[in-house]
Amino acid sequence: MNAVQWHEALLIAYFAGSLFVFATLSLVAKAAYGRHKGDKTAWWWGPGVPTRASWIFMEAPSALGFAVIYFMGERALAPVPLILLAMWQAHYFQRSFIYPFMRRVKPGDTTPLLIPALAFATNLGVSFLNAAILSWNGIGQAYELSWLADPRFLAGAALFAAGWHINRKADAMLAALRKPGETGYRIPRGWLYERVSCPNYLGEFLVWAGWALAIWSAAGAVFLLWTLANLLPRALENHRWYRRTFADYPAQRRAVIPGLL
Template sequence: MTTMTPAQWYEWTLWAILLSSPVVFGVLMLLPAAYGRHKQGHSKWWGPGIPTRWSWVIMEAPSSLGFAAIFFAGAHALQWAPLILFAMWQAHYFQRSFIFPFRIKVRPGDTTPVSIPVIAVVTNLMVSFLNAAILSWDGIGHGYPASWLTDPRFVIGALLFVVGYRINRKADAMLAALRRPGETGYKIPRGWLYERISCPNYFGEFLIWSGWAIATWSWGGLAFLLWTLANLLPRALTNHRWYREKFPDYPVQRKAVIPYLL
């Protein structure tokens, strides 16, 4: 029996993400993932529930801890350019895994169907492999010498990443601030980018991973951008439609996720 090389595993994982992204997009356009405001009426398809805060930790932690384990297994992990790219990734995913779940406002007893974090653990480990291995492993990717830090692709990508990071964090904070202690309902977000789009948090994520794809100039980065769009674009469109149906006074000029366009 022939053993697959790391490069072959990488190629297999890459194709799995690339080919499954349009399928995931189509499924989520028809059947919204049953968490948050879209849980009612859909959760029976997604299995029994677990506490929402811990579901976030379970599904996001592989993108922080798994990525770190894969990255530091590589021969080039302690070089400057890979380390800085590693820090960029962790700036998002450490916060998303271990801080964000305990800052969001959830209703007492709120749960998330267990299938959602289970699926996320598998796919997040695959995505982490695609993006960590290119940074530090031999034989995968084009390599990142110190000179990469002055390459226009890294500079442009890193700037876009930072802009998206800022938008994502601020949008999440504004959503969390809408719900006062003891409140359980939903409100119309007001101010800043929320005057233009319903989901600036997702818009920020699109910018983050567009920046990452450019900064790494890699197939792994591109695959993750497509995977992010496949998962979050349907969510943004569904959220936008939900707002308009729930609130008769919802601002008609707002788009869903891209200012002035979509």
């Protein structure tokens, strides 16, 4: 198959895979990392590997792999694709190489091997879908300078920026709950944590909804669906975990969407 055919096949595979992943994580086996490592389904995910290293390993394809694929394209130096590249890297470079060192990880903490292994492969595929749209001839649209004034780009960029801010602030507040050397969990307080249990996931949903608008392509839409399939079950389970674990957990909080879900 040529590149266009590979791209179309991967789009279909990720669309179908999103439905499978959502059903699996919702009904069969939640991803056994973080607070859910002790869950009865944890054995599905294999032996543990160091948590910080596993995070870098599984997220790096989204930053480095995306950049390599992007710069293989004929339109890589065009101004609008470069702006969109910068948006993507604003999220994923931080996620891959800064966020892992912000997390307070206790010595010896591990993540089941299958989680970073699957994430590495799927993140590489997602990077191909989205990077090729931006810079490869024959895949996607040619983004002219006029695209920067298009309402779809403007709305998408604004949504992306809002989600990026929410995601970063929520992660920083979670990291600040533990002092150096502390373990265990506390109830997050303040800001959006008074409305939802997982504003970090809400921010990520907004980031990729904004991205899908800003690039206006099936690749962006499928990636948004893929993100929801992976993180929405996680957000709902985190919310249930908080309510089971803390008797005084605020009853008015929703899981991820204020007032709704």
